[in-house]
Amino acid sequence: MAILELLGVSKTYGAGEQSVLALREVSLSVAAGELVAVMGPSGSGKSSLLTIAGTLEDATAGEVRIDGAVIGALRAGERAALRRRTIGFVFQDFNLLAGLTAVENVSMPMELDGRPAKAARVDALAALGELGLADRADRYPDDLSGGERQRVAIARAVAGERRLVLADEPTGALDSVNGESVMRILRNVCHRGAAGVVVTHDAQLAAWADRVVFIRDGRIVDQTAAPADPESLLAPLP
Amino acid sequence: MSVRHALLALLSSGPRYGLQLRNEFDARTGDVWPLNVGQVYTTLQRLERDGFVASDGVDEGAQKGYEITADGRDELLRWLGTPDVVGQPPRDELLIKVLVAAEVPGVDVREVIQVHRRQLMETMQRYTSVKAQAGDGEVALALVVDAELFRMEAAVRWLDSADARLRLHPDALRGPTPAPGRPSRLAAPASRGAR
Numbered sequence: 001m002a003i004l005e006l007l008g009v010s011k012t013y014g015a016g017e018q019s020v021l022a023l024r025e026v027s028l029s030v031a032a033g034e035l036v037a038v039m040g041p042s043g044s045g046k047s048s049l050l051t052i053a054g055t056l057e058d059a060t061a062g063e064v065r066i067d068g069a070v071i072g073a074l075r076a077g078e079r080a081a082l083r084r085r086t087i088g089f090v091f092q093d094f095n096l097l098a099g100l101t102a103v104e105n106v107s108m109p110m111e112l113d114g115r116p117a118k119a120a121r122v123d124a125l126a127a128l129g130e131l132g133l134a135d136r137a138d139r140y141p142d143d144l145s146g147g148e149r150q151r152v153a154i155a156r157a158v159a160g161e162r163r164l165v166l167a168d169e170p171t172g173a174l175d176s177v178n179g180e181s182v183m184r185i186l187r188n189v190c191h192r193g194a195a196g197v198v199v200t201h202d203a204q205l206a207a208w209a210d211r212v213v214f215i216r217d218g219r220i221v222d223q224t225a226a227p228a229d230p231e232s233l234l235a236p237l238p
Numbered sequence: 239m240s241v242r243h244a245l246l247a248l249l250s251s252g253p254r255y256g257l258q259l260r261n262e263f264d265a266r267t268g269d270v271w272p273l274n275v276g277q278v279y280t281t282l283q284r285l286e287r288d289g290f291v292a293s294d295g296v297d298e299g300a301q302k303g304y305e306i307t308a309d310g311r312d313e314l315l316r317w318l319g320t321p322d323v324v325g326q327p328p329r330d331e332l333l334i335k336v337l338v339a340a341e342v343p344g345v346d347v348r349e350v351i352q353v354h355r356r357q358l359m360e361t362m363q364r365y366t367s368v369k370a371q372a373g374d375g376e377v378a379l380a381l382v383v384d385a386e387l388f389r390m391e392a393a394v395r396w397l398d399s400a401d402a403r404l405r406l407h408p409d410a411l412r413g414p415t416p417a418p419g420r421p422s423r424l425a426a427p428a429s430r431g432a433r
Contacts, residue, residue, distance in 0.1 A: 202391075208370070214352065
């Protein structure tokens with residue numbers, strides 16, 4: 001079942017001669033349980049794709065559906081509720097609130113959505129526990145390593161009933177071992193039932209995805225096929 | 239990769255049978271570069287011929303034992319301490335394909351780049367799946383897979399860079415257009431039919 005569907009989506013910034021066409025009739029479907037990486041050079045439209053998929057911006061043309069809901073047909077309040085409840089964001093610089101502990105950072109979006117504080121805390125602790133951070137729950141972001149902060153950010157993105165995880169260069173501030181750990185976690189989170197889209201220019205990190213989509217000049221120009229059985233790598237040396 | 243020196247390295251910690259060497263080699267390279275038994279015995283015969291290993295001569299085949307000689311140990315240490323030669327760059331087939339693609343009529347060099355980028359990414363996904371399925375303790379496997387992934391990542395980055403350069407200078411790789419009618423010596427046989 002597709003959680004995210006972009007159907008012929010275009011995005012233009014500005015008007016007249018100054019206008020910039022960032023996305024051109026992009027169609028992309030991401031199923032539950034699937035992690036998709038979007039790769040492309042700077043200015044290719046990767047970030048626009050992510051912000052439109054996250055309902056942070058409107059498409060100029062085309063249709064966006066998230067978990068079955070047609071975004072263009074929703075009122076502002078309904079859209080904000082869907083964003084809080086269904087979509088989780090992971091950013092390069094973590095975007096954690098320094099004055100809140102790890103568990104408070106994770107539970108706060110759920111509380112803002114009306115979930116009772118106690119229940120939100122239980123969900124937040126469960127999400128932190130799944131990412132190996134149970135013993136860091138009451139630490140403040142400044143007391144955590146970079147890798148731990150990003151894991152808290154992922155816990156915040158997946159806690160509760162989130163179906164879609166959107167990540168923009170989520171490993172950019174981390175070394176390669178911690179970066180790999182973050183991608184491994186995102187892959188596992190998606191394989192447990194969420195749909196994920198990660199924007200990255202890093203081929204090694206994109207390789208953790210089930211599918212890699214290539215974007216150029218605002219268009220999706222290519223994508224990888226489903227990975228073959230890894231056993232096929234085990235050919236004898238020539 | 240030097241199978242010859244890998245076998246010497248395994249023998250440096252004690253004598254072994256051929257089959258044992260094959261199994262240990264596979265285990266230490268995380269089964270990513272499996273050797274066939276014939277390859278192991280051919281290499282051992284050459285090492286014996288060169289005086290780097292000695293066999294017990296008891297048996298042929300799987301039960302024949304081998305040990306490293308003093309010359310073999312010297313050769314192993316020499317190999318370990320010798321950096322790979324850095325000088326004339328290797329002829330890279332990918333580089334040559336991109337360089338010549340721009341000269342071929344009807345071929346979009348940036349499409350050629352994309353085909354190779356996609357194939358590399360698909361192979362990287364397969365290697366990453368191997369790593370994802372491996373346990374925390376499978377360090378040899380992770381090292382082997384990482385080595386391949388870094389090599390392929392370098393190729394992808396080079397393709398990205400080539401793509402960006404060719405976008406800025408789309409005609410930079412095209413040679414001068416030949417004058418009409420030349421070269422007549424090549425044009426003539428075509429008119430008589432292909433051989």
